[in-house]
Amino acid sequence: MSQSRGNRTPFDEIYDQPDPRAYFSTLGRYGYRTPHHAQPVFRRLLAERAKSGRVTVLDLCCSYGINAALLNHDLTFDDLHAHYASPGVAELGTAELIERDKDFYAARRRADAVPVVGLDIAAPAIDYAVSVGLLDAGFTENLEAASASPAFLRAAASTNLITVTGGISFLSARTFHQLLQAAAEPVWVAAFVLRTGTYRPIADALAEHGLVTEVAVDRTFEQRRFTDPEEQRYAIAAVEAAGADPAGKETEGGYHTALHLSRPPQHLATPHGSFVWPGS
Template sequence: MQVSGSGDANGGKARFDDVYDQPDPRAYFRRLAPLEYEIPQRAQAAFRRAAAERDGGTVLDLCCSYGINAALLNHDLTLAELYARYTGPEVADLTGAELAERDKAFYAARRRPDAAPVLGLDVAAHAVRYAREVGLLDDAFAENLEGDEPPSPRLRAAMAEVGLITLTGGGSYLTRRTFAALLPWSRRPLRVSAFVLRTVDYAPIAACLAEYGLRTVVDPSVTYPQRLFTDEREQRFAIETVRALGAEPTGRETEGRFHTVLYESVPASG
């Protein structure tokens, strides 16, 4: 279906700011493992398909954190293997530098022959630095485009080569401001593949993409679990917000998990 409507609601969702910008990803995986955070794995096949269909260029992963989407896109790995790696006893006592050295070899040994160049954008400077250091990202940008600051000259130059933008989870934190800041610098045919929580109205972003010639489609009957709720308060927020946006939470959010839908945007002339 085509995307329409307006508005936004995410104020009742728990935040995990303390683990999003650590020097390495161990705390992130330890915190999210009990919540069965799974959307990067759900997105893996869709992102690989979108990367294969892009008309050249690089991939830009928004809200990339430690490069998890890049890890799953470009390596013979599952999210379960990453959980096991970063929560296991064999890495618990390593320094950050020791873990980074091991991760370089770990990812290099699992690199797929069809790996796509990936850029990462996130406000978490430590996280993107780590992802860049271990080879998950070809380049990384610790910038916040939700404010008044424009993209840096380096990011503007990088956008000229982007053929695919990916997003998982960050729809709760990004608005059309980020896309409006990036898309004027696009020079290639562009696709956007975004897994967005059902508590978020994506229509303002879809409208922004339309201004740059992209048509957004979604099948709301197909949903993808993101994670367990942290508590009853968060579940109530999700159920109420999903209903307020015109969807039905029964069988999805009522069963204890956030759910996402996949929005895909492609050139309207394509």
């Protein structure tokens, strides 16, 4: 999901393709890595959530189901990049690629795979992710502009882990109010948030539903390299305006994200609004 924000370079066209080859080739030029960083974090959260029962994931701004691929399959982000950049895949039509990818993902499916529901406004990306079996259900609804459909609310009702790696800049409290109202059990929300903006309005909305938001304090996660000096100047200024220090991060040439985790108070590991990942 890509839209213009400030002086950030938009990548809208890569989400309107019928398969993810342009996604990997375009973002790969800038070293995009957020799903790579998210994979061990989300798997750790799944393991924690699974201690209380079955887990269903709702991945927001899910595009081609990349997070679902990394959650539920014995694959790394580099594996996916190599797969979609390989000469054999490059020569295929989309219909042929879909058939090949059904087998590709089925052969690597983990025994502990969990249901994943995807939400994104990019219909081609959702169609692909559902067609190859990455998403158990996919929806193209824009909850920022309209109320959720009954079908989506039914699918989202069993969600107890919401993940976001690339869309917080395009979301507001409106979306999260609808999601939390639909949930039938306590939900955790894990979001990688660009340091150029603020998560506060969303954290406040989650607080209205009883969730406490903590921020990982031990590290940030590089999202991708800047496309040009103008984008870097914009990012440095935005990070400073948000009250953070860009030194050693955005000043070194790339966007960075911070991990935010929201949970019910009884599920908190720390009481003071920040946490350090064990072994990170």
